[in-house]
Amino acid sequence: xxxxxxxxxxxxxxxxxxxxxxxxxxxxxxxxxxxxxxxxxxxxxxxxxxxxxxxxxxxxxxxxxxxxxxxxxxxxxxxxxxxxxxxxxxxxxxxxxxxxxxxxxxxxxxxxxxxxxxxxxxxxxxxxxxxxxxxxxxxxxxxxxxxxxxxxxxxxxxxxxxxxxxxxxxxxxxxxxxxxxxxxxxxxxxxxxxxxxxxxxxxxxxxxxxxxxxxxxxxxxxxxxxxxxxxxxxxxxxxxxxxxxxxxxxxxxxxxxxxxxxxxxxxxxxxxxxxxxxxxxxxxxxxxxxxxxxxxxxxxxxxxxxxxxxxxxxxxxxxxxxxxxxxxxxxxxxxxxx
Amino acid sequence: xxxxxxxxxxxxxxxxxxxxxxxxxxxxxxxxxxxxxxxxxxxxxxxxxxxxxxxxxxxxxxxxxxxxxxxxxxxxxxxxxxxxxxxxxxxxxxxxxxxxxxxxxxxxxxxxxxxxxxxxxxxxxxxxxxxxxxxxxxxxxxxxxxxxxxxxxxxxxxxxxxxxxxxxxxxxxxxxxxxxxxxxxxxxxxxxxxxxxxxxxxxxxxxxxxxxxxxxxxxxxxxxxxxxxxxxxxxxxxxxxxxxxxxxxxxxxxxxxxxxxxxxxxxxxxxxxxxxxxxxxxxxxxxxxxxx
Numbered sequence: 076x077x078x079x080x081x082x083x084x085x086x087x088x089x090x091x092x093x094x095x096x097x098x099x100x101x102x103x104x105x106x107x108x109x110x111x112x113x114x115x116x117x118x119x120x121x122x123x124x125x126x127x128x129x130x131x132x133x134x135x136x137x138x139x140x141x142x143x144x145x146x147x148x149x150x151x152x153x154x155x156x157x158x159x160x161x162x163x164x165x166x167x168x169x170x171x172x173x174x175x176x177x178x179x180x181x182x183x184x185x186x187x188x189x190x191x192x193x194x195x196x197x198x199x200x201x202x203x204x205x206x207x208x209x210x211x212x213x214x215x216x217x218x219x220x221x222x223x224x225x226x227x228x229x230x231x232x233x234x235x236x237x238x239x240x241x242x243x244x245x246x247x248x249x250x251x252x253x254x255x256x257x258x259x260x261x262x263x264x265x266x267x268x269x270x271x272x273x274x275x276x277x278x279x280x281x282x283x284x285x286x287x288x289x290x291x292x293x294x295x296x297x298x299x300x301x302x303x304x305x306x307x308x309x310x311x312x313x314x315x316x317x318x319x320x321x322x323x324x325x326x327x328x329x330x331x332x333x334x335x336x337x338x339x340x341x342x343x344x345x346x347x348x349x350x351x352x353x354x355x356x357x358x359x360x361x362x363x364x365x366x367x368x369x370x371x372x373x374x375x376x377x378x379x380x381x382x383x384x385x386x387x388x389x390x391x392x393x394x395x396x397x398x399x400x401x402x403x404x405x406x407x408x409x410x411x412x413x
Numbered sequence: 414x415x416x417x418x419x420x421x422x423x424x425x426x427x428x429x430x431x432x433x434x435x436x437x438x439x440x441x442x443x444x445x446x447x448x449x450x451x452x453x454x455x456x457x458x459x460x461x462x463x464x465x466x467x468x469x470x471x472x473x474x475x476x477x478x479x480x481x482x483x484x485x486x487x488x489x490x491x492x493x494x495x496x497x498x499x500x501x502x503x504x505x506x507x508x509x510x511x512x513x514x515x516x517x518x519x520x521x522x523x524x525x526x527x528x529x530x531x532x533x534x535x536x537x538x539x540x541x542x543x544x545x546x547x548x549x550x551x552x553x554x555x556x557x558x559x560x561x562x563x564x565x566x567x568x569x570x571x572x573x574x575x576x577x578x579x580x581x582x583x584x585x586x587x588x589x590x591x592x593x594x595x596x597x598x599x600x601x602x603x604x605x606x607x608x609x610x611x612x613x614x615x616x617x618x619x620x621x622x623x624x625x626x627x628x629x630x631x632x633x634x635x636x637x638x639x640x641x642x643x644x645x646x647x648x649x650x651x652x653x654x655x656x657x658x659x660x661x662x663x664x665x666x667x668x669x670x671x672x673x674x675x676x677x678x679x680x681x682x683x684x685x686x687x688x689x690x691x692x693x694x695x696x697x698x699x700x701x702x703x704x705x
Binding site: 123124238267268269270271272275276294295296297298299300301303320321323324334335336338339340341342345346347348349350351352354355 | 455461462568569570571598599600601602603604606607610625626627628629631632633665666668669670671672673674675676677678679681684
């Protein structure tokens with residue numbers, strides 16, 4: 076069964092991942108999250124700490140740390156629900172169909188093996204090559220991620236490499252099995268500015284070369300502007316806004332998105348910054364209505380009662396906010412001004 | 414006008430303990446660094462990790478003993494101070510650390526953390542100190558009622574406020590802010606930056622602002638020094654540095670700054686590290702120094 080060419084590669088449908096609070100209740104770290112990523116597309120998933128963006132990524136590859144669990148929803152890769160797979164089935168998806176790059180390359184690489192042997196092992200584990208040809212493939216991959224002198228560097232141990240080189244090795248590992256989708260969780264946060272720019276350039280080129288889909292998780296809107304086709308903004312476990320990157324930066328709708336854009340240094344003349352008052356709520360301490368309402372300068376009567384449903388600002392631009400009619404979840408999407 | 418802080422030819426060597434095969438010797442973390450900060454300034458010190466900016470900040474306060482060089486603060490020769498004199502001087506010279514999670518003693522209550530410097534410097538009676546702590550809590554935007562809580566009961570931004578309250582408890586005139594907001598969420602960063610600016614105005618503070626976030630430095634600093642491999646390569650007003658960087662390293666660094674224009678590919682300027690030469694700073698235009 077071949078899916079139609081324009082079908083999404085990945086589709087999350089009302090995904091909900093919960094953690095027990097210890098008092099018998101459960102809190103949703105990921106709440107009613109629906110997303111799609113098409114082939115070759117880069118989706119930026121933006122949020123602050125505790126927004127649920129990393130937990131969304133871990134849910135996709137079914138690596139939610141215990142005692143958390145995926146409570147409901149669907150995660151479809153090429154139309155197949157990953158939640159129906161047994162352990163063997165999901166292991167075959169991890170790495171092979173979905174590669175991942177994490178923030179701390181140092182923690183993800185094994186310190187006692189050379190980086191070349193780690194890549195070769197991954198290549199072999201996915202049955203793509205063995206022995207000497209896997210080692211050659213490892214060197215090719217190091218070259219593809221622009222590690223200088225790849226044959227020599229393949230024999231290096233992780234601690235012998237700089238942070239930027241380690242992150243390149245991580246990217247090579249993620250690409251080892253030629254996945255369709257790469258999930259990159261804060262891939263450049265631990266790196267210096269010039270190295271960050273190089274790694275982003277590399278990701279951009281690899282994406283085109285291998286026709287990858289990319290789920291790019293970050294707190295940095297500058298990275299989103301540079302890399303993403305579409306953006307989803309998460310707050311307290313929910314997606315509060317989704318739009319194309321141009322649209323999101325030009326006409327942000329949700330007060331949280333607007334606040335985030337305004338408080339980036341340089342967004343307005345200084346020295347004072349526009350700040351969002353208050354703090355990101357802790358899991359299990361969410362307001363009953365819109366989770367952002369306690370910090371929102373536009374809140375009004377309905378905000379504190381029920382969480383708003385997703386509403387269309389214009390086609391392809393959705394937000395969960397009563398300012399845009401989020402109160403009528405089952406009404407047809409309203410037309411934005413054209 | 415005499416600057417508030419005048420640093421000349423600062424050098425810091427660390428013993429090189431390069432793992433298993435370390436063969437003694439030293440690593441020069443700070444190499445002949447000179448700069449002067451006027452009262453009321455926010456003087457930015459930027460550079461990548463390992464450039465020596467944090468060590469420079471700590472040397473200025475003698476939290477790390479400099480190897481050589483001169484540090485003058487007002488009329489004090491900071492390097493010549495005895496341990497006792499240094500303790501006295503610390504009333505005026507304070508620091509705020511990057512990581513609000515590890516900088517606070519987890520077993521001490523927030524109020525005691527803020528009160529501690531007052532006790533060390535024998536300021537006021539118990540009651541006076543308690544009143545001062547409540548004042549400081551209010552000043553940094555914390556509820557004085559929360560003085561009894563432990564650090565872990567506060568969010569990252571609130572912990573940074575506790576660190577700030579402690580730093581300003583003794584009415585310092587100079588504060589080293591070492592990456593004060595880089596561990597915080599974007600929306601909380603803005604709150605803490607604004608608080609730093611408010612306190613500066615109200616208390617007449619001068620800041621040495623160490624950061625790697627160039628956008629933030631551009632926004633809040635009056636002048637900026639760029640550090641590379643232990644050396645200063647450029648000093649200019651923030652406006653001039655960002656509009657007309659002179660040193661090739663500064664140009665490369667600034668060109669790596671992500672813009673907020675979607676789809677705009679950066680015109681990055683590469684820097685060939687092998688061309689780096691440890692040259693002294695020279696004035697290339699009024700108030701603009703570069704190691705060229």
